[in-house]
Amino acid sequence: MSFRRVISQTHAVSYFQGVISRGRLGHAYVLYGPEGVGKALFARELTKALFCQTKGEASTSGGPPANDACDVCNPCRKVDSGMHPDLHWVAPLEGKRSIGIEQIKELEDRAYLKPLEANRRVFVLEDADKMTEEASNCLLKTLEEPPPGTLFLLTTTSTHSLRRTILSRCQMVRFQSLPTEVVRGLIDGGRPEGPSTADSAHPPEVRLRRMSGANLADLSLQLSCGSLGRATKLREERVTSHIDRFLEILYELKSVDSFSITQELMEWCPDTTGLEGRRSLLRTWLDLLLAYYRDMLLYKVRGGGPGLFYGGFVPSFETRTRDLSVDTLLQILEDIANATEGLYSNANLNLLLDNLFLRLASYGKLTGNRRRGFC
Amino acid sequence: MRFSCQRAVLAEGLQLLSHVTAGTTTKPILQAVKIEVSENKAVLEATDLEVGVRYLLEPVEVQEKGTVVLQEGRLAELLREWPEERVCMELKGTMCHISGRGGAFKMAGYDPKEFPTIPIGVEKGAIEIEAGELVEMIRKVAFACASERVRHTMTGVLFQVEAGTLRMVATDGRRLASIREKKGTSGRGPMEGIVPRKGIEQLARIAERQEGKIQLKLEETHLLAASDRATLCAQLIEGQYPNYKEAIPVNNDKRVEVDAEILAGAIRRAAILTTEERRLVRLGLRKGRISVEVETPEVGEAKVDIDANYEGENLEIGFNPDFLLDALRAIGKGTAHLEFKEATSSAAIKSGQDFIYVVMPIRLTEAS
Numbered sequence: 001m002s003f004r005r006v007i008s009q010t011h012a013v014s015y016f017q018g019v020i021s022r023g024r025l026g027h028a029y030v031l032y033g034p035e036g037v038g039k040a041l042f043a044r045e046l047t048k049a050l051f052c053q054t055k056g057e058a059s060t061s062g063g064p065p066a067n068d069a070c071d072v073c074n075p076c077r078k079v080d081s082g083m084h085p086d087l088h089w090v091a092p093l094e095g096k097r098s099i100g101i102e103q104i105k106e107l108e109d110r111a112y113l114k115p116l117e118a119n120r121r122v123f124v125l126e127d128a129d130k131m132t133e134e135a136s137n138c139l140l141k142t143l144e145e146p147p148p149g150t151l152f153l154l155t156t157t158s159t160h161s162l163r164r165t166i167l168s169r170c171q172m173v174r175f176q177s178l179p180t181e182v183v184r185g186l187i188d189g190g191r192p193e194g195p196s197t198a199d200s201a202h203p204p205e206v207r208l209r210r211m212s213g214a215n216l217a218d219l220s221l222q223l224s225c226g227s228l229g230r231a232t233k234l235r236e237e238r239v240t241s242h243i244d245r246f247l248e249i250l251y252e253l254k255s256v257d258s259f260s261i262t263q264e265l266m267e268w269c270p271d272t273t274g275l276e277g278r279r280s281l282l283r284t285w286l287d288l289l290l291a292y293y294r295d296m297l298l299y300k301v302r303g304g305g306p307g308l309f310y311g312g313f314v315p316s317f318e319t320r321t322r323d324l325s326v327d328t329l330l331q332i333l334e335d336i337a338n339a340t341e342g343l344y345s346n347a348n349l350n351l352l353l354d355n356l357f358l359r360l361a362s363y364g365k366l367t368g369n370r371r372r373g374f375c
Numbered sequence: 376m377r378f379s380c381q382r383a384v385l386a387e388g389l390q391l392l393s394h395v396t397a398g399t400t401t402k403p404i405l406q407a408v409k410i411e412v413s414e415n416k417a418v419l420e421a422t423d424l425e426v427g428v429r430y431l432l433e434p435v436e437v438q439e440k441g442t443v444v445l446q447e448g449r450l451a452e453l454l455r456e457w458p459e460e461r462v463c464m465e466l467k468g469t470m471c472h473i474s475g476r477g478g479a480f481k482m483a484g485y486d487p488k489e490f491p492t493i494p495i496g497v498e499k500g501a502i503e504i505e506a507g508e509l510v511e512m513i514r515k516v517a518f519a520c521a522s523e524r525v526r527h528t529m530t531g532v533l534f535q536v537e538a539g540t541l542r543m544v545a546t547d548g549r550r551l552a553s554i555r556e557k558k559g560t561s562g563r564g565p566m567e568g569i570v571p572r573k574g575i576e577q578l579a580r581i582a583e584r585q586e587g588k589i590q591l592k593l594e595e596t597h598l599l600a601a602s603d604r605a606t607l608c609a610q611l612i613e614g615q616y617p618n619y620k621e622a623i624p625v626n627n628d629k630r631v632e633v634d635a636e637i638l639a640g641a642i643r644r645a646a647i648l649t650t651e652e653r654r655l656v657r658l659g660l661r662k663g664r665i666s667v668e669v670e671t672p673e674v675g676e677a678k679v680d681i682d683a684n685y686e687g688e689n690l691e692i693g694f695n696p697d698f699l700l701d702a703l704r705a706i707g708k709g710t711a712h713l714e715f716k717e718a719t720s721s722a723a724i725k726s727g728q729d730f731i732y733v734v735m736p737i738r739l740t741e742a743s
Contacts, residue, residue, distance in 0.1 A: 109571070
């Protein structure tokens with residue numbers, strides 16, 4: 001691995017290679033951008049580039065370019081295994097949702113130690129927005145007067161959930177969504193997947209409700225919005241094994257009862273994965289639901305066209321959206337967004353979902369639709 | 376890998392290492408202990424990347440060499456509960472088999488290649504010091520370290536080797552403790568470094584278990600220490616230590632000699648009538664005696680007189696009783712030499728030639 005492993009983030013790579021070669025590396029950076037586009041990977045590669053023993057010895061025979069890691073020297077290997085004594089990595093502990101003050105205090109203690117093997121110490125705060133308020137305040141103190149020879153790298157998906165006082169002490173580096181083709185390439189190892197022939201044998205109605213591997217691949221790619229992390233998550237077995245049923249629910253809304261949807265969803269997200277695992281799985285389903293209503297809104301506003309996640313559902317959108325005004329659809333999107341937020345506010349998950357699906361069902365009723373299912 | 380040894384031998388080693396392994400971490404291997412068995416010995420190793428310790432297990436019977444990395448907490452717990460005198464460990468694949476009359480256990484190990492390597496082992500240029508004296512020195516200064524993270528250099532203990540003598544200094548900005556090794560070592564040095572609390576504690580544990588001498592070496596970035604069975608590597612704190620020499624008063628002319636235990640007893644009794652908000656005792660120096668006084672509104676008053684060898688002018692000076700007691704506790708049995716100048720300048724408490732404690736007084740007018 002080296003910077004070459006960091007795909008499609010040429011801006012960040014060239015920016016850091018520039019500041020390193022000019023000897024003007026700052027003391028703190030916020031690496032921000034969508035989830036799963038390589039921010040943490042980049043932080044690791046940057047650390048390696050700084051610690052690497054052979055860096056800068058630009059070789060002409062295909063070796064690493066200047067200011068890049070060689071991947072083979074001892075420091076590089078230690079960073080890769082997370083065992084370099086001068087790299088301190090902070091992320092929410094297993095089963096925890098936030099970075100606590102204890103973790104920051106430990107980081108602070110480490111920040112004042114002399115670097116043991118490298119010439120500086122690197123501190124990575126993965127998902128820095130997950131710091132508790134006390135933790136942020138504590139970190140602030142260190143960021144204000146950073147000990148000499150330290151580099152702080154904070155990764156986050158949303159800069160606005162970080163305290164302004166922290167942001168003002170860091171330089172910002174933006175990470176972009178990966179092009180869909182790149183994500184596909186990374187996931188499938190560059191294997192192009194055409195629509196399967198067996199699938200086209202079915203009439204369109206049936207095809208909609210069933211997800212062939214290729215369709216699912218496309219859907220997951222589109223829904224991932226250029227995030228490798230999300231695309232991978234959407235392809236996990238826990239999601240793929242239920243996706244057909246999920247689409248069926250979306251498609252045959254008439255016959256589905258709001259409470260049974262909750263029940264079914266909860267079964268798909270077993271608590272064997274722990275509360276955090278369950279939340280993260282439910283989040284995926286809510287994202288899929290959100291995307292579905294977003295498509296309906298888009299259809300309502302401008303008719304079909306490109307850019308729809310559920311392109312196959314277009315024939316049904318006509319009747320579906322007849323009873324739903326643009327305002328109602330916007331309200332639905334907000335409800336789903338609220339529910340997603342509720343996932344992380346310690347709400348009772350069953351009640352949260354019941355509430356959401358009852359609300360969705362009520363919109364249908366309000367507009368004179370007497371179906372039992374939602375809308 | 377296959378070896379057997381006394382349960383107590385292994386348990387003792389794990390006990391020492393249990394303070395090294397990381398508490399909370401995202402890397403579970405830092406909570407593990409590496410057991411490296413070579414032809415005729417077995418070595419335990421643990422690190423949290425800040426402090427690393429190797430410990431030689433002795434005696435062991437080695438049947439087959441090899442290396443295993445196991446979770447420290449579980450292994451230690453298992454050994455505590457182990458009913459038999461001997462324990463036998465054998466690595467089969469990635470599982471470590473622990474067997475005997477206590478049952479048959481298989482513990483999953485980590486890949487030894489993933490275990491971090493840290494520089495351990497003292498080579499040339501070390502100083503030697505009696506383990507007992509080292510423990511004593513640490514006991515007498517380490518309490519004075521700052522526990523708040525205001526100035527990081529002060530959270531550790533300064534180690535300084537000058538003219539072949541080791542000196543340790545600790546301060547939190549309000550009081551300072553300094554101790555010099557009684558007998559100079561061979562003319563090494565100068566070396567200097569600030570050892571963080573965790574490293575100091577671990578060094579004391581190693582020294583407590585050692586009978587002869589301990590070797591110490593201060594490198595640019597870390598402290599190395601070695602006893603017969605254990606070696607330690609502790610990272611140093613970055614930064615410039617405050618100039619402690621300036622803080623030690625040189626012309627305090629009001630000198631009192633008093634029995635440390637008697638004074639400590641008097642201060643402890645008087646301090647009962649202080650409160651958290653008003654933690655203040657007043658020392659009154661008169662010819663031939665010291666009085667320890669406390670006046671806390673709505674709580675009460677105390678006055679304890681004790682005999683002391685004092686010939687100078689009268690003086691009233693206020694202190695936080697905890698800061699005085701810390702110093703007297705460090706001195707233990709024996710005579711404490713108290714040196715004052717005036718009510719607003721720092722006082723020194725000395726014992727012998729080597730221990731100096733400096734404490735700032737509390738202004739009596741402001742406090743009352």
